[in-house]
Amino acid sequence: MKEKELRRSLAVLPIGTVMKLTDLTARQIRYYEEQELIMPQRNDGNRRMYSLNDIDKLFEIKDYLDEGVNMVGIKEIYIEKEVRAKRQRELLKKPLSDNDVRRIFQNEFLSVSGLKNPDEPSFNANKPL
């Protein structure tokens, strides 16, 4: 699946196409970039070029906004996501120790039972960080 990942991350779409696909305005798309939610590449002439992954992310952003999450919240969500992804990558490298397994199991259990996961910082979009 390395091939597919590469394709999805190829920056081949100009902003006009992205507008049509996502039903967002250029202003919105550039604003989300300003907020560092997406980082499109630039071509030789300084035009923004987007990948399919960028498209996916824009749809996600749209959904979050519809749900009432603000920019800061969305940023926070992606930071968390990245932290988790990195942790996951680490796990894939080294096999788990018994201790890791216990810790992971405990976290899972707490999450499922509806208790607060100590790893998941509380977050309120309307209160400043």
Added chain:
Amino acid sequence: MKEKELRRSLAVLPIGTVMKLTDLTARQIRYYEEQELIMPQRNDGNRRMYSLNDIDKLFEIKDYLDEGVNMVGIKEIYIEKEVRAKRQRELLKKPLSDNDVRRIFQNEFLSVSGLKNPDEPSFNANKPL
């Protein structure tokens, strides 16, 4: 797989992107269109917009040209291909009669044995049609 087909046929790429992906010049890409080998869509502003299928086809065209096939030859190849595809679509609709099966088997046999397939018209790129 209907979803994937749709995505592959979505016209989302401007010619600049296609140039980079295929390593063809704009002149070449437009010329192949003039020859009716590809038919990109146009956006509201009359700019050509290409799909992933178009990209695939351009790579194929490149390969044929490298092999020494000329435009007329490539056109012929695609006409044949389309005929076959259409026939295939028909087959998928109605179950085969015993006669169909025999005929198909025989054609397969002739092809594999290196004999001329009566269905495949002889074609010489350097002779006029």
Added chain:
DNA sequence: AAGTTATGTTATAAAATCTAACATTGCGCG
């Protein structure tokens, strides 16, 4: 040698995008 094919090159016009600034709208809050 002349014609044809595939491609290069150039000029001119139109469309798409960029940045930056100012405008507007809706919402939380003292």
Added chain:
DNA sequence: CGCGCAATGTTAGATTTTATAACATAACTT
């Protein structure tokens, strides 16, 4: 209520990309 900020709209002017069309050319065919 009225202020302030967040998200988005709008506009202007510059730059880049693409379109069409015409003419040029190199390599083949005949």
